[in-house]
Amino acid sequence: MxxxxxxxxxxxxxxxxxxxxxxxxxxxxxxxxxxxxxxxxxxxxxxxxxxxxxxxxxxxxxxxxxxxxxxxxxxxxxxxxxxxxxxxxxxxRPKQVDDEPEAPIYNYPIKANYEKEVHFLFEGINKTRIEEKLTKFSSFWTRYYKSKSGFDSSNWLYKQLISISIHSDLIQIEKFHHKEWDQFSIIARFKGEIDDIVVVGAHQDSINLKDPLHGRSPGADDDGSGSMTILEAFQLLAEDKDFKPYNTLEFQWYSAEEVGLLGSQDIFNTYKSKDKKVVAMLQQDMTGYTKDTIEAGIEVHIALIQDFVSQPLNSFLKMLFDTYSDIPYHLMSCGYACSDHASARRNGYPSSFMMEAVPNSNAKADWGHSENDVIDQLDFNHMKDHAKLTIAYAYELSLARDLY
Ligand SMILES: [Zn+2]
Known part of the structure; x- marks a missing residue:
């Protein structure tokens, strides 16, 4: 049985x-x-x-x-x-456990419907602003989920979101608290005409694996880059007075990704228990490092992860690359649970993951999860490429009707 x-x-x-x-x-x-x-x-x-x-x-x-x-x-x-x-x-004992339900198949758009509006938003992407914010975000000693500075960094991010959205009655900024630690996750929500949710995700915490609680961990690339990339996309959408999504659009910054996806699990498990319908989730974890790819003589690209993700959502993303991106995608694998999209997937929500250019699926940076993940080695043009795709994804999908 x-x-x-x-x-x-x-x-x-x-x-x-x-x-x-x-x-x-x-x-x-x-x-x-x-x-x-x-x-x-x-x-x-x-x-x-x-x-x-x-x-x-x-x-x-x-x-x-x-x-x-x-x-x-x-x-x-x-x-x-x-x-x-x-x-x-x-x-x-339970050899065959089955606690990861299949995600429903949604009819994502097969062509872009808002090219003019999305391209207009691209004009506003501000690399200097991304760099300034990432400089601040990576200056917290560590953003480790149980540290005081990790709590301070989430407060800093929360205040950024409040000040961006202060004049909007469409946007709610929510602190999502976790029982076992102080650093909270943050949800910035554009209320849609309906309650179905399109999610844009990144993780805000960092870790120094040699000394998690006290070691210096700037986490500039991992995942300060993704966090500031989606913050830039959020700001441009928030300042666009004509943007009124049909589906509810949520930007989420997760706490405690580095210790087993704890923050994103809290969110998606809660959503599941409340019967919320997440129609798509796109995670970006590391969006700024291109050096190894360039040195290996490989074209700068975005790695589109192909394992443990939603293939229909990936098809939609490929269409966005064709329509909106100046650089191509390369398909890569990253294994089970390599970032927060896995928490959505575990709850039966379709999710995908894209990250910075990597030379191959086995590439491993020696500066990762240490004091050496610093801003100096990052490429802000690459973050701009990621910001473009984030805006395109958020705009096209939050306005998509008839997804099922
Ligand atoms: Zn990460």
Whole structure:
């Protein structure tokens, strides 16, 4: 008999109510449940989680969405060591878990309908403004999700959004708070005629993997670049008095991407539980680094990720490249859960991911997740290319009717 994992856990939670004492010792041991592929779960400590990240393993930390307490039944012995072992054994049992529903297929536009308006907005893209804002954003000591400066950086970003949208009655700026840490995610929402949502995403946090809490982590490229790219697109749309979307359009800046997509999961899991309909989500994580590609003699391009993404949405994006982009896309793979689009996907929402030019799918920057991810090595023309596609995506899709 095939049971979904969630249902299985639910049944267990009813069968084996957990004693208060067990909960406390589990949390004291800092155990986390992570997914490293659509049907592979692991139980790890916080330290082991960090180590996996250092080894370049991507994962989703789903601890908050599986009742870990519930699987510790009365048959589990008292010592934490035994408990950990049993939990690991338990998670080996459901070989075929099915907790990632297929996204519905939407009828995205097959041609551009707003070329004149979108090209007009391109005129306003201001590279100096992007650079000034990124200079500030990467000057916070770290934007690590549990740090004080990471909280300050989200406040700075929030104030930017408030001041851009202060005269608009179409736009709402929302702090999306998370239970376990202070850095909040931010949602800037253009209220549409209907409630269906088109999402533009980037992550605001950064990490120094050698010393997450105290190490310097400018995160200029990862993902300061994506965050400021979508901020520029947001500003141009917010200042366009003629822009009134049909679908609701949301720009989202996620907290805690670097520790297993925690912030974006909170948002998309909440949306799912409230039956919100997200018709498309486009993540941009790193939009400013072109040096390795140029040195390898490869044309500057945008990497359009082709694995674990929505193919219909990718077809729409390819049409946008043909219509609006000065540079081409190259198809690349990045594996399971390589950025926040995976949180949308896990909830059955179609999502895609595009990022800066990379020489090949296996390329790994030695400056990533360290004090060396600095603004000096970034290419603001490239961010402009990303901003163009962001505007085109947001404009064309938020005005698209008859998506289903
Ligand atoms: Zn990133």
């Amino acid at each position: 095939k049971l979904s994992l969630i249902f299985y856990l639910f049944v267990l939670s009813q069968a084996f109510p957990l004693a208060q004492e067990d909960t406390i010792s589990l949390y004291n041991n800092d155990l986390r449940i992570i997914k490293t592929s659509p049907n592979e779960f692991k139980i790890v400590s916080e330290d082991e989680k960090l180590k996996l990240k250092q080894e370049g393993v991507n994962f989703i930390d789903v601890t908050n969405y599986y009742p870990i307490d519930a699987v510790v039944g009365q048959e589990v012995l008292a010592s934490p060591r035994t408990r950990l072992k049993n939990l690991k054994d338990w998670f080996k």
